[in-house]
Amino acid sequence: MGKRTIPRHIGIIMDGNGRWAEMRGLPRLEGHKRGVARVREIIETAYKMGIEALTLYAFSIENWQRPQDEVSIIMDLFHDTLLEQHPIFIEKDIRFKLIGDRKRLSVDLINLIDFIERTTANNRKLVIQCALSYSGRDELVRAIRKIIDLKIPSQNIHEDFISQFLDTAGIPDPDFLIRTSGEQRISNFLLWQSAYAEFYFTPTLWPDFTKEEFLEAIYEYQSRERRFGKIYNRALNAF
Numbered sequence: 001m002g003k004r005t006i007p008r009h010i011g012i013i014m015d016g017n018g019r020w021a022e023m024r025g026l027p028r029l030e031g032h033k034r035g036v037a038r039v040r041e042i043i044e045t046a047y048k049m050g051i052e053a054l055t056l057y058a059f060s061i062e063n064w065q066r067p068q069d070e071v072s073i074i075m076d077l078f079h080d081t082l083l084e085q086h087p088i089f090i091e092k093d094i095r096f097k098l099i100g101d102r103k104r105l106s107v108d109l110i111n112l113i114d115f116i117e118r119t120t121a122n123n124r125k126l127v128i129q130c131a132l133s134y135s136g137r138d139e140l141v142r143a144i145r146k147i148i149d150l151k152i153p154s155q156n157i158h159e160d161f162i163s164q165f166l167d168t169a170g171i172p173d174p175d176f177l178i179r180t181s182g183e184q185r186i187s188n189f190l191l192w193q194s195a196y197a198e199f200y201f202t203p204t205l206w207p208d209f210t211k212e213e214f215l216e217a218i219y220e221y222q223s224r225e226r227r228f229g230k231i232y233n234r235a236l237n238a239f
């Protein structure tokens with residue numbers, strides 16, 4: 001891989017907001033709020049670097065099992081942040097799209113998401129996929145249901161075909177996945193799409209994940225050799 005190749009698509013599991021707050025004797029909400037500040041900063045940095053796609057894991061299907069008050073706080077924060085970022089998306093040619101099971105979201109939130117998606121649909125500079133009420137297995141189940149409902153003959157099913165039925169249809173697979181907070185697991189994020197993603201795990205909690213560390217992570221990505229199962233011939237400088 002060329003030394004200066006930047007990832008086209010970065011996925012981030014933004015974890016550790018609760019622990020960041022608890023360590024300071026603050027309510028978990030404060031960690032989520034501080035996390036939003038980092039989201040703004042990372043979007044801006046990705047935009048300036050010319051990254052094409054950024055997928056941010058904000059809330060998993062499993063997270064619905066959290067106490068109701070935390071769930072409401074996160075949804076409200078998401079709503080307000082989306083509204084606040086909308087003019088920036090318009091001004092900077094950023095497309096916003098949601099991935100996840102919309103049926104579980106409130107009508108208010110769905111309306112806002114639809115509006116933001118519609119008004120940014122033709123923006124080209126950067127696409128932000130926000131994973132909200134998202135889980136990789138759930139996404140696959142919904143895709144399989146759509147395929148069966150369309151009565152598609154089995155011989156038509158192949159990998160690219162399946163990709164077209166996922167929430168991420170049309171977006172290239174992630175090259176690089178970052179997870180903050182020290183946990184080294186995928187927690188149901190982009191299961192199908194991350195087949196050949198490079199992983200980066202950092203103990204830094206999400207509210208402390210600065211743009212400097214983001215750049216450091218990308219720098220590390222640039223030192224990796226992605227082989228996709230092939231063998232690299234150093235003499236020929238090619239696969």
Ligand code: IPE
Pocket residue numbers: 014015016017018019020058059060063074181
């Ligand atoms: C990530 O932070 C945000 C969400 C999952 C919504 P957490 O809330 O999981 O924070 P920790 O992992 O408990 O510290």
Ligand code: IPE
Pocket residue numbers: 013014015016057058059060062063183185187
């Ligand atoms: C993963 O974090 C989901 C998001 C960051 C939105 P969790 O905190 O829910 O994951 P686990 O429970 O530690 O695996």
Ligand code: MG
Pocket residue numbers: 015016017
């Ligand atoms: Mg967590």
